[in-house]
């Protein structure tokens with residue numbers, strides 16, 4: 001089995017949305033309606049309960065080395081966003097029903113027959129990925145094509161991507177490939193290129209992402225958090241506070257009874 | 266604070282919905298994909314069709330993706346903040362009840378028993394409120410399918426279920442003699458022991474999320490919730506009819522809570538104020554108004570308590586004010602958190618200021634390998 005994941009190289013993405021369509025079709029997800037957002041070519045907006053791949057479009061007023069456009073001072077950023085299948089996944093650590101599990105492929109999977117729609121995973125994901133469909137009542141997100149992996153197939157989005165912007169494979173291979181790509185880009189003058197969420201060293205708050213990205217601008221530009229953290233990392237301090245509060249409350253209760261007795265004489 | 270506007274449904278949407286938006290003819294294709302069982306009543310709008318507008322007051326150049334939210338807004342409804350109050354009161358009341366049982370003797374038996382009543386009613390009501398909030402309420406028992414120590418909601422479900430069972434047992438047999446009485450009193454002790462986390466874990470439940478405002482209070486909110494629960498429980502018990510000799514006990518309990526509430530509220534505000542964008546919803550809009558109202562009520566409730574001469578009317582007013590303050594504070598924090606989750610700058614700026622993972626791990630570079638703070642001010 002081994003650790004599987006996605007390497008999404010945004011520098012070769014052409015914004016064709018084949019991944020979005022392939023995902024919808026394979027997973028038989030309902031469409032999102034036809035709406036004009038006015039945000040470049042992005043009519044999807046964000047990941048959601050029935051949108052498990054989302055292509056972001058950014059029009060930047062700066063040129064990109066090695067790329068020529070008809071307009072001076074212009075460059076595209078396009079990124080196919082997806083659930084990151086975090087090493088330390090906020091959704092999984094929050095789920096009280098055990099609906100969210102880590103599979104044999106080291107991916108994060110929501111079991112629809114277990115989820116009771118408590119909505120905790122929605123608030124706990126540092127990337128705003130998993131979400132609850134209100135008319136369904138349950139939480140949904142990318143499964144990293146759990147059904148296809150079981151049959152030895154490539155996930156639908158990676159299979160459909162015509163430029164190999166989305167690469168699926170063993171995490172070790174992906175890391176090697178991604179690092180080689182960054183080096184090549186740096187050599188070509190695209191020194192802004194970096195890997196987002198490759199491992200724990202790069203992103204201590206998540207322990208690294210099984211679906212990581214090659215980006216060209218600050219994470220915020222792609223609507224990615226600059227220093228995401230799995231909320232449970234901060235829970236120890238909160239529980240300590242609860243323990244302190246409990247001590248105080250016990251003292252208050254015992255003290256109040258004792259004081260009342262004293263008053264009575 | 267403008268929310269993304271719902272566009273009108275187009276004819277295409279209506280046609281699509283009739284066919285559940287999947288374009289699969291069931292007579293020709295099989296619906297067996299991972300998402301095929303997702304129920305569809307209305308087609309989901311592309312989320313965030315309009316920028317949130319929350320960044321309008323920011324220095325230009327603070328980067329974001331069309332101002333869209335960076336995380337998902339919590340889907341919880343008003344029954345959750347209601348539960349934050351009810352559950353807190355139930356927990357604190359169980360604690361006082363057992364203290365009265367333990368060292369109060371026969372003289373405070375009545376108070377102990379009333380506390381068990383209030384605790385049990387609170388536990389039952391809490392369970393109802395929480396089930397009502399589920400997307401699939403009929404699956405509420407799935408909460409007790411596993412125990413997951415990393416999930417405050419899992420811990421809380423077990424605490425609430427056990428506390429309800431203990432309080433019920435204490436109520437049924439606690440007053441009997443012989444071994445049933447012993448069992449009942451042991452159950453009362455169990456309920457008190459669980460009442461302690463019950464009144465405080467709800468704060469961990471909120472802070473253990475990606476919601477910037479809630480996460481920013483992860484050290485202080487539990488203390489605030491527990492102090493406020495103590496004050497609210499004392500006030501509620503004082504509002505209920507009680508014999509005169511119990512009054513000093515109740516007074517001592519609620520005053521302790523009120524004083525601690527004022528102190529811990531300052532800590533909560535200071536935690537939030539570390540990032541201006543994070544703290545903003547506590548000052549603006551409806552959540553801000555609720556928070557201010559809660560502050561005023563808490564202050565008034567404490568002042569009235571300290572008046573040298575207190576008529577029964579003043580005492581009642583103080584108790585009502587404190588109860589209102591406790592409810593308002595929970596609704597304020599709940600809704601302010603929702604507002605902060607819609608504002609991408611609350612997430613981004615907090616993390617750039619070292620309140621993301623850096624707060625725990627102490628690293629100084631962001632995920633792009635550059636220093637967390639932008640080295641140069643953004644000019645335009």
Ligand code: SF4
Pocket residue numbers: 083084085086089090091092108124125126127128129130141
């Ligand atoms: S990106 Fe969010 S939904 Fe996906 S695994 Fe990580 S925490 Fe879970």
Ligand code: SF4
Pocket residue numbers: 094095096097098099100110114115116117118119120121122138139
């Ligand atoms: S909504 Fe479902 S998947 Fe998400 S935390 Fe609750 S039970 Fe788990």
